[in-house]
């Protein structure tokens with residue numbers, strides 16, 4: 001196959017977003033990915049992929065893909081309608097909602113997945129046009145606790161830390177199995193290299209002996225739900241013995257409050273409550289405290305979707321900071337970003353002035369409505385409840401806790417509109433479904449640009465034209481904004497004219513237009529798409545209209561990270577005012593991705609955004625929670641629910657839920673329930689047999705896999721099952737078993753990794 005037959009793009013199945021090249025078939029197969037390989041030209045992944053990325057044809061050619069807008073009939077069935085009718089009716093129906101209740105009563109959910117954030121960027125214009133104030137997405141059931149802690153420590157929730165795993169002397173994976181869930185470039189290669197190097201140490205903290213734990217030098221297996229005790233013991237040891245006092249005094253405030261809060265911790269007792277050997281915890285403290293080549297810690301969903309979620313994030317970050325492993329090679333660093341993730345930038349407020357949700361009064365964590373309170377914000381008779389939903393590239397009926405209540409909530413809305421590529425579980429409940437082009441049929445990108453010191457941005461060009469009947473989100477939102485009357489030809493005429501004069505003339509005209517009419521600024525992605533977009537071209541002449549939202553973001557990125565962009569070799573001799581344009585041109589001219597920033601390690605401390613430039617270690621509300629651990633014991637087994645179910649384990653045959661076709665998997669066809677040999681014997685289960693899993697919320701029957709890697713009392717089901725392209729499903733949908741009230745008291749993040757359950761043999 002000649003080089004010209006391969007097209008650069010990226011895998012969209014996990015946040016690593018490895019570069020891939022795809023080759024299309026011929027004739028009847030001309031829309032099929034007949035071959036896929038790792039892209040050696042991608043500056044982040046350099047040809048690396050795992051096995052999952054090589055099966056993306058199952059996404060691109062899913063049999064459940066939509067090819068026409070759909071409208072629900074009175075009897076609940078759907079009928080195909082044309083785009084003009086769909087856009088006009090959706091705009092009119094939302095207009096009625098606004099007239100009756102106001103735009104604040106519309107909830108927006110979604111806005112992109114692990115590799116498709118560009119469409120969500122255009123969605124912000126429709127949100128502004130509708131007057132939507134409340135937003136939620138998957139981050140609000142995974143990462144908002146951690147982001148909030150970042151905001152408190154470093155000044156803004158966008159001050160996100162990332163590990164330097166290539167160089168770390170000690171790498172710790174806490175509630176994380178990068179062998180399967182990846183999370184950083186070339187994860188398996190990096191893990192194998194570290195494991196083979198006697199001067200480096202890999203540590204895993206996970207109840208299960210995961211694939212990563214198999215490689216580790218030290219594996220701690222806490223009792224499910226006991227991590228906060230282990231972390232607290234570790235902070236206590238670190239604060240007492242390994243604190244880099246001079247460094248902490250120079251860069252932090254609040255160290256005395258931390259020392260006081262952990263001084264009385266009985267390490268042996270906390271280890272016992274956490275279910276780990278005290279000797280192992282002391283060894284881990286010493287490894288971290290004496291490392292001279294940097295310590296990187298990756299905390300993930302195993303502790304973020306479990307009891308004490310936000311506290312866990314806080315304690316993990318204290319370990320890093322107290323030992324001076326921030327802003328050093330091999331340690332944790334504050335990375336650059338092309339765009340901010342999350343719903344809101346501040347993340348620093350707590351207390352009476354925090355923004356709250358309208359019904360339950362739950363805090364908006366980093367600007368997002370916690371997913372687990374959404375049903376309570378819709379169901380019932382509260383006058384301020386959400387009355388309508390706009391869902392884009394999200395599937396809350398499947399992926400949020402307590403699917404039964406979530407379905408009831410969606411059905412209780414007066415209007416639900418879904419923008420997606422397929423007839424998802426949520427789309428089946430909607431009033432209108434607008435079919436989007438797939439992530440390989442339009443310009444796309446990820447804003448998961450989380451690397452340090454070299455950070456990569458990959459603006460992906462379309463591999464195919466949109467499937468007939470579908471539209472890219474940029475076009476859908478442009479049409480919606482026009483139908484809603486938010487943008488008119490008169491508004492845009494001066495900008496059309498200015499765009500013909502080149503980027504400088506355009507930037508000046510845009511500034512003037514936004515000053516004159518600030519609402520245009522909120523509609524910016526669509527304004528750019530409509531006016532500047534038609535003039536945008538790659539160096540080879542490729543049309544880049546759909547990438548126009550990136551032009552605006554490139555200006556912001558250049559203003560914030562100019563020296564890092566220049567260190568990456570972008571901008572040459574251009575003036576600072578032109579750096580954003582140079583950055584934009586660089587990213588659209590590199591179809592396999594480009595390094596857009598190169599940082600120095602000291603950059604990290606300069607990125608702390610508190611006014612005094614210091615890290616604020618004391619977070620009073622979480623220190624109270626830490627102190628309260630003294631009187632608490634981890635939730636133990638009870639007679640009704642004696643095991644802990646981890647609902648949503650990442651395995652070799654699971655990815656995110658955009659892979660809806662079950663035939664993409666080569667292993668684990670039914671999504672087996674993994675149980676330890678001891679539990680199998682106790683509950684009368686056999687390998688290959690079936691078990692009923694019963695929780696407080698529901699029950700489901702699963703195929704049993706007796707698995708030596710499981711800890712006694714801990715069972716797991718995989719994520720990504722219970723989906724089906726045409727409504728028939730395979731395996732257990734995890735959220736049929738979870739309850740929305742099981743959530744972190746502070747951030748509202750669900751306890752998917754800690755679901756009390758019992759098991760019964762079936763048949």
Ligand code: SF4
Pocket residue numbers: 011012013014015016017018048049050051052053054182655
């Ligand atoms: S699943 Fe993740 S690690 Fe595997 S190829 Fe895709 S992006 Fe890369």
